Amino acid sequence: MLQFLGKRLLASIPVLWGVTTLVFLAIYLLPGDPAELILAESGGSAESIAYLRTQLGLDDPLYVQYGRFLLNTLRGDLGRSIFTNRPVLQTILEQLPSTIELALAAMLVAMALGTGLGILAALNHNSWLDSACMAIAVAGVSVPIFWSGLLLILLFSSTLHWLPATGQGGLRHLLMPAVVLGFASSGTIARLVRSSLLEVLYKEYITTARAKGLSERLILTHHALKNALIPVITVVGLQFSFLLGGAVVTETVFSRQGIGRLIVDAILWKDFPLVQGGVLLAAVTYTLVNLLVDISYAFADPRIRHDEL
Amino acid sequence: MKSIKSLKLITMTLILILAATACGPTSEPPTAVPTSVGEESPAAEVPALEGGKLIYGLTLAPSGIDPHVNASSELGIPLTSVYDTLVWQDLNGEFVPGLANSWEISDDGLTYTFHLRDDVVFHDGTPFNAQAVKFNFDRIADPATKSQKAVFMLGPYESTEIVDDYTVQVHLKEPYAPFLDSASQVYLGMASPTAVEKWGADYQLHQVGTGPFNMKEYIPKDHLTLVRNPDYNWAPSIFNHQGPAYLEEIEFRFFVEPATRALALEGGEADVMGEIPPHDAERLANNPAFTLLPVAIPGQSLQFFLNTEKTPTDDLRVRQAINYATDKEAIVKAIFKEYSPVAHGPLDAFTIGYNQGVVGMYEYDPAKAETLLEEAGWVDSDGDGIREKDGQPLKLEAYLMGWGYVPEVTQLLQAQLKAAGIEMESQVVAYPAALEAGREGKHNLIPFVLSSSDPDILRTFFHSSNADSGFNWSKVRDPRLDELLENGARTLDLSKRRELYAEAQQLIMAKALILPIRDYVNLNAASAKVKGLRYDLRGWFPWLYDVYLEQ
Numbered sequence: 001m002l003q004f005l006g007k008r009l010l011a012s013i014p015v016l017w018g019v020t021t022l023v024f025l026a027i028y029l030l031p032g033d034p035a036e037l038i039l040a041e042s043g044g045s046a047e048s049i050a051y052l053r054t055q056l057g058l059d060d061p062l063y064v065q066y067g068r069f070l071l072n073t074l075r076g077d078l079g080r081s082i083f084t085n086r087p088v089l090q091t092i093l094e095q096l097p098s099t100i101e102l103a104l105a106a107m108l109v110a111m112a113l114g115t116g117l118g119i120l121a122a123l124n125h126n127s128w129l130d131s132a133c134m135a136i137a138v139a140g141v142s143v144p145i146f147w148s149g150l151l152l153i154l155l156f157s158s159t160l161h162w163l164p165a166t167g168q169g170g171l172r173h174l175l176m177p178a179v180v181l182g183f184a185s186s187g188t189i190a191r192l193v194r195s196s197l198l199e200v201l202y203k204e205y206i207t208t209a210r211a212k213g214l215s216e217r218l219i220l221t222h223h224a225l226k227n228a229l230i231p232v233i234t235v236v237g238l239q240f241s242f243l244l245g246g247a248v249v250t251e252t253v254f255s256r257q258g259i260g261r262l263i264v265d266a267i268l269w270k271d272f273p274l275v276q277g278g279v280l281l282a283a284v285t286y287t288l289v290n291l292l293v294d295i296s297y298a299f300a301d302p303r304i305r306h307d308e309l
Numbered sequence: 310m311k312s313i314k315s316l317k318l319i320t321m322t323l324i325l326i327l328a329a330t331a332c333g334p335t336s337e338p339p340t341a342v343p344t345s346v347g348e349e350s351p352a353a354e355v356p357a358l359e360g361g362k363l364i365y366g367l368t369l370a371p372s373g374i375d376p377h378v379n380a381s382s383e384l385g386i387p388l389t390s391v392y393d394t395l396v397w398q399d400l401n402g403e404f405v406p407g408l409a410n411s412w413e414i415s416d417d418g419l420t421y422t423f424h425l426r427d428d429v430v431f432h433d434g435t436p437f438n439a440q441a442v443k444f445n446f447d448r449i450a451d452p453a454t455k456s457q458k459a460v461f462m463l464g465p466y467e468s469t470e471i472v473d474d475y476t477v478q479v480h481l482k483e484p485y486a487p488f489l490d491s492a493s494q495v496y497l498g499m500a501s502p503t504a505v506e507k508w509g510a511d512y513q514l515h516q517v518g519t520g521p522f523n524m525k526e527y528i529p530k531d532h533l534t535l536v537r538n539p540d541y542n543w544a545p546s547i548f549n550h551q552g553p554a555y556l557e558e559i560e561f562r563f564f565v566e567p568a569t570r571a572l573a574l575e576g577g578e579a580d581v582m583g584e585i586p587p588h589d590a591e592r593l594a595n596n597p598a599f600t601l602l603p604v605a606i607p608g609q610s611l612q613f614f615l616n617t618e619k620t621p622t623d624d625l626r627v628r629q630a631i632n633y634a635t636d637k638e639a640i641v642k643a644i645f646k647e648y649s650p651v652a653h654g655p656l657d658a659f660t661i662g663y664n665q666g667v668v669g670m671y672e673y674d675p676a677k678a679e680t681l682l683e684e685a686g687w688v689d690s691d692g693d694g695i696r697e698k699d700g701q702p703l704k705l706e707a708y709l710m711g712w713g714y715v716p717e718v719t720q721l722l723q724a725q726l727k728a729a730g731i732e733m734e735s736q737v738v739a740y741p742a743a744l745e746a747g748r749e750g751k752h753n754l755i756p757f758v759l760s761s762s763d764p765d766i767l768r769t770f771f772h773s774s775n776a777d778s779g780f781n782w783s784k785v786r787d788p789r790l791d792e793l794l795e796n797g798a799r800t801l802d803l804s805k806r807r808e809l810y811a812e813a814q815q816l817i818m819a820k821a822l823i824l825p826i827r828d829y830v831n832l833n834a835a836s837a838k839v840k841g842l843r844y845d846l847r848g849w850f851p852w853l854y855d856v857y858l859e860q
Contacts, residue, residue: 030741030742031738031739031741031742031745031746032739032740032741032742032744032745033741033744033745036741036744036745036748036778037740037741037744038380038457038458039380039457039458039461040740040744040759040780041380041381041382041458041759042380042382042457042458042461042462042759043759043761043766043769043770043780044461044769044779044780045461045768045769045772045774045775045779046774046775046777046778046779047774048461049778049779050778052455052457055452055455056455080510081373083372083373083379084372084373084379084513084529085373085375085378085379085455085510085513086373086510086511086513086514086529091529094528094529094530095530150568150569153569153572154572157572157576158572158575158576161576164576164578165569165572165573165576165578166564166566166569166573166578167562167578168531252565252566253566253569254566254569255562255563255564255565255566255569255573257530257531261530261565262530268739268740268741269372269740269741270741
């Protein structure tokens with residue numbers, strides 16, 4: 001297991017390097033110039049733009065800027081944001097807890113809703129209940145977050161005054177964003193749980209269990225679900241990165257702080273250091289989540305032994 | 310002094326014009342002087358009004374908030390209450406004493422002598438004096454500060470000389486008319502030298518000024534809290550009272566999504582909110598629990614730049630035809646409701662130096678547009694509704710930003726131009742890409758709007774030196790216009806300045822370098838319990854010192 005972990009961690013280094021380099025080039029190629037963006041806010045002259053470019057080090061050739069970025073990153077220094085002049089690492093770490101809180105809460109909603117709908121649909125295969133559950137799942141996948149978010153705000157904040165529309169702090173603020181984001185991700189999980197469970201329910205050991213006279217409930221919880229949920233784990237892992245992405249829109253609609261909004265703003269404003277820092281962090285998170293998923297297989301299915309990989 | 314009186318007169322006239330043109334049936338008219346809530350000036354001693362916490366909704370999380378360093382126009386909303394400036398500008402455009410009791414300008418316009426108050430201390434106990442002024446201006450001018458706005462507002466700054474403890478002389482390399490206007494803005498606000506040196510690059514989180522409120526806490530992207538400065542005793546005459554502020558605490562929160570702003574106000578999550586969408590404003594105006602405060606923002610009107618270096622807008626007749634073919638009245642009414650006046654020139658009507666002569670230069674006149682286009686050789690020969698010349702259709706390319714109702718305006722504009730036989734293709738692009746399109750001149754039309762309390766802003770958009778890099782997106786290179794704009798920046802006499810800018814505006818419209826759409830009015834709204842709220846001449850920055858909450 002340890003050897004497996006070591007190999008995987010080593011393998012992630014080129015991935016991280018590749019991702020950051022690609023992003024560095026991509027953001028460089030995007031149209032726009034930070035100095036121009038800053039001065040569009042105050043109406044600067046061509047002369048001011050040139051002055052600011054020099055101050056910000058944007059005049060240096062690409063390889064100098066890239067080298068500076070790489071060296072500093074290796075030293076653990078992600079630099080300072082062009083626009084806020086605050087340390088990138090600190091800026092990201094400040095925003096991180098809020099996004100993790102949202103993603104985890106949404107994940108709970110997605111799993112509860114997704115597995116619930118999936119099980120209900122599978123147990124009532126080909127009935128109207130099955131169709132209803134799958135219709136909800138399709139809605140979850142296809143309804144855009146900004147729309148469902150605004151709708152919930154309209155209902156629960158504006159009309160009923162039950163929940164605050166925007167902001168941070170406590171369960172009351174978390175509820176709507178988590179439900180909106182979780183709902184968007186629950187559809188995929190529901191569909192997968194349904195098909196996986198259906199497949200398992202026709203397996204021979206289920207027939208055996210039934211023949212032994214076990215109750216349907218026991219068969220479901222002890223025999224069917226355990227096996228049906230293995231493929232779901234992978235998807236849940238992948239959904240976590242979807243949630244991080246969906247957090248961008250959710251955070252904007254509900255005016256929450258968070259890493260999603262931070263990076264989107266940084267991209268829009270061509271804040272090179274902040275984008276690079278954010279992407280590096282996202283790549284690290286993604287790699288770690290995938291690693292966790294791989295490890296969790298071993299627990300869910302003892303036949304999978306990482307030592308043999 | 311005479312010039313200031315005439316300025317007053319013109320501002321008053323403006324108010325009347327605006328009240329006449331922009332008064333809607335369901336709402337208060339936007340006025341050049343911001344509407345104030347709570348008409349009576351509260352007396353100095355009104356203990357019943359004191360205390361309380363105000364929650365103020367900001368529309369976007371400002372990027373960085375050190376006024377000497379950062380360029381955000383939003384940072385001034387909270388920080389105008391944290392910093393004092395050497396001078397203040399009242400709502401008539403007149404400069405009144407602030408941290409400077411008085412000042413003189415040398416005849417050559419190169420030296421400003423400020424006589425400072427001797428009774429002012431920063432929130433951290435540091436005394437305010439000539440050394441502090443020098444420290445602040447030198448900090449802004451220092452390239453290491455990487456100032457993104459303040460350094461340009463200082464203009465041709467050379468140095469600050471300490472004459473004695475409470476007298477400083479600011480020396481400029483050449484005369485710079487907007488200097489006092491700059492000195493009255495929060496970007497040149499006086500920061501505690503002790504605090505700046507102590508915190509270095511992190512000063513923005515620990516700002517210390519001399520204003521009526523102390524900065525207590527700033528959590529980026531979440532909130533910024535100010536608390537009352539109990540020692541404040543040097544309020545400028547623009548305010549209605551003396552001594553400490555009424556409010557105990559002000560919390561600024563960020564509401565980025567336009568659609569949630571009015572909702573947050575109605576849900577009680579904020580007491581004051583800026584940039585309310587016009588359709589929500591109508592609803593709030595009809596609700597007695599809220600006060601709608603439309604505030605005029607001086608500066609550039611919302612306008613499309615017409616590229617003079619790309620066909621077909623390189624032809625004056627086509628640019629004029631676009632102006633005649635546009636029913637601005639209809640566009641403004643449909644999108645900005647009754648709140649924004651129609652714009653007629655490059656400056657909006659609330660700006661010092663505005664030339665009323667531009668009104669009526671291009672009344673909606675489709676027949677005239679048709680004549681001009683035919684003169685220019687554009688005729689619909691194949692009957693498809695779009696004019697052609699030499700086999701080429703009359704097609705315009707527009708690059709749009711996603712903000713400020715630009716896409717909505719463009720949609721209506723597209724239909725109106727089509728009726729005149731002009732096809733317009735438009736694409737909404739990311740902001741940096743739009744700026745790049747403007748710089749590279751890919752567009753026939755590209756919109757922009759920028760607020761400013763000084764007409765010198767025209768230099769940014771119409772001086773030839775900004776045509777290749779910069780924001781001269783009409784790509785106009787006109788020696789006479791350059792001369793007018795350069796002299797405008799150098800001339801201190803207001804009436805002479807006015808003449809220069811009047812001619813410049815006339816010239817810009819005669820050459821049809823732009824298609825003006827609307828004068829900018831910021832729709833603020835407040836809970837009805839908020840009293841005494843006024844905005845400064847720039848329209849963005851609230852004077853929270855006089856604000857109190859009705860119990």
